[in-house]
Amino acid sequence: MRNGHCAREDELLEALQSARWPEATDASLREHVHTCAACTDLLAVAAPLLDEHHALVREAQVPSSAIVWWRAQMRSKREAAARAAQPITFVQGITFACIAGLLATALGLFVPTFRGALAWVVEAAGAWSGSLAMPVDALANPVVLAAVAALGLCALVLPIAFYFTLHED
Amino acid sequence: MTPFSLTNVERLEAAAGELDVPFEMDEDTFRAFYERTARPLWAYLARITGDRQAADDLLQECYYRLLRANAVHDDETHRRHYLFKIATNLARDGYRRKAAAPELAAASSDVEPADPVSTGRAEARLDLTRAMGQLKRREREMLWLAYAQGSTHAEIGAALGLKTGSIKPLLFRARQKLAGLLRGEKQGGRHA
Numbered sequence: 001m002r003n004g005h006c007a008r009e010d011e012l013l014e015a016l017q018s019a020r021w022p023e024a025t026d027a028s029l030r031e032h033v034h035t036c037a038a039c040t041d042l043l044a045v046a047a048p049l050l051d052e053h054h055a056l057v058r059e060a061q062v063p064s065s066a067i068v069w070w071r072a073q074m075r076s077k078r079e080a081a082a083r084a085a086q087p088i089t090f091v092q093g094i095t096f097a098c099i100a101g102l103l104a105t106a107l108g109l110f111v112p113t114f115r116g117a118l119a120w121v122v123e124a125a126g127a128w129s130g131s132l133a134m135p136v137d138a139l140a141n142p143v144v145l146a147a148v149a150a151l152g153l154c155a156l157v158l159p160i161a162f163y164f165t166l167h168e169d
Numbered sequence: 170m171t172p173f174s175l176t177n178v179e180r181l182e183a184a185a186g187e188l189d190v191p192f193e194m195d196e197d198t199f200r201a202f203y204e205r206t207a208r209p210l211w212a213y214l215a216r217i218t219g220d221r222q223a224a225d226d227l228l229q230e231c232y233y234r235l236l237r238a239n240a241v242h243d244d245e246t247h248r249r250h251y252l253f254k255i256a257t258n259l260a261r262d263g264y265r266r267k268a269a270a271p272e273l274a275a276a277s278s279d280v281e282p283a284d285p286v287s288t289g290r291a292e293a294r295l296d297l298t299r300a301m302g303q304l305k306r307r308e309r310e311m312l313w314l315a316y317a318q319g320s321t322h323a324e325i326g327a328a329l330g331l332k333t334g335s336i337k338p339l340l341f342r343a344r345q346k347l348a349g350l351l352r353g354e355k356q357g358g359r360h361a
Contacts (some may be wrong), residue, residue, distance in 0.1 A: 005341065015341045017319050031181035041348035046316040048351065054211035055294065062228060065207070072233045076192070138255035 005039040016046050035084020100157050101150035187355045193239040203232065206249055209318065210256055216317070217310050219259050219302065227263070253318075253328040257310060262305060300350035308343035315340055 011029060014020040021043075022030055033039045194202070210231060213263050214224035221358035235248070301309050304349055314320040320328065322336040331339070 005337070013316070013319075041344055044348040044351055045312065045344050047315040048293055049312060051290070052216070052294060052297055053209070053212055053313075055290075056215055057208040060208040060211040062207040062211050065203040068203060068207075068229060069196055069199055071229060072192070072236050075233060076237065163228075165232050 006036050006042075008036070009033055009037060009042050012039050013046055014041055015041070016050055021047075089164060090161065093158070094163060097154050097157040097161055100153045104146070104149040104153040107146075107149065171360065186355070192236040193241060194236060199232075199236065202245065202248065206252060207232075210252060213253065213313060213318065214256055214260060214274055216313050217257070217306070218263060219298075222262075223263060227259050234259075239298075250320075250324050250327050253314070253320075254330070255277050257328055257330075260281075260310075261306070296351060299349055303348060303350055304343065307339075308346065311336070312343050312347060 008029060012033060013022070015025045015029065033043055192199070207228065211224050211228050214227050214231075215221050217225060218227070231252060235252050238249065238251075242251060301312075304312070307329065311325055314325045314328060315322075322340070323333045325331070325336050325340070326333040
């Protein structure tokens with residue numbers, strides 16, 4: 001026995017795995033096991049583990065191979081379909097964002113109330129941060145105001161489009 | 170640019186659904202491999218998770234991942250090790266998900282003999298379940314692969330993601346620990 005290991009462990013394990021232990025094994029091995037701590041431990045552990053393995057294998061109620069194969073095929077096809085649809089979902093998201101942007105532009109151009117409300121929001125934000133890059137006066141121009149509104153809406157909608165494109169169920 | 174509509178999406182999805190998704194393994198090979206490995210794999214999953222229901226769920230997932238990996242294996246032994254590696258990783262993911270619960274709290278109750286042949290054998294299985302429940306996850310995996318499955322150190326290393334050289338001392342310590350626990354269980358059982 002070296003470092004707690006015994007040279008006859010493999011022999012004992014082989015006898016256990018081939019169901020030759022104890023009757024059909026060499027008497028010297030049986031005697032050895034009684035005197036060797038490593039082999040005693042091995043016997044104490046391997047025998048119940050092997051019994052448990054055989055019992056569990058007997059008790060296992062696994063689905064048939066045909067069902068497992070069929071399910072795997074179906075799942076693989078479903079995932080392939082989802083992958084194929086991913087760019088389409090993305091394009092739909094972009095389209096939706098563009099439409100929303102155009103609507104916002106139209107609102108900015110033709111609805112004075114909306115223009116006034118947006119100017120108020122921008123003015124309030126500018127007063128709060130004091131570091132707005134765009135002068136508030138520029139928003140008096142309806143085209144600039146519409147463009148700002150469109151960009152703002154796109155900034156809101158695009159992340160949502162990305163989310164729906166990339167998220168997994 | 171071609172405008173996309175819902176109809177297009179549906180058509181494309183349907184087309185993708187009709188695609189025959191090829192796996193590296195053909196059906197006959199898979200079915201033969203499954204017949205030889207499903208029960209031992211289920212036993213391994215049931216023992217290391219301590220939960221028969223989880224073993225049922227993970228079994229299908231293991232084979233799906235094996236097929237989806239489309240890996241080319243040298244031989245069946247290699248494929249079998251790969252399958253057990255997948256099983257080990259999936260079981261570990263399961264542990265992480267229910268990390269709040271004690272690792273093998275369920276094991277003591279779940280993996281009990283469903284139909285014990287005799288009282289003595291049933292008690293021995295219960296002793297083993299209790300003792301295994303006191304081991305670390307990696308110790309359980311290692312002992313099961315080594316002694317129940319009969320895997321070599323290299324195979325255990327491959328399945329558990331450990332160096333082959335480290336298996337021998339780790340296995341030795343785990344074996345000593347389980348042997349001690351089993352002796353304790355037996356003595357406890359006799360005294361009870």
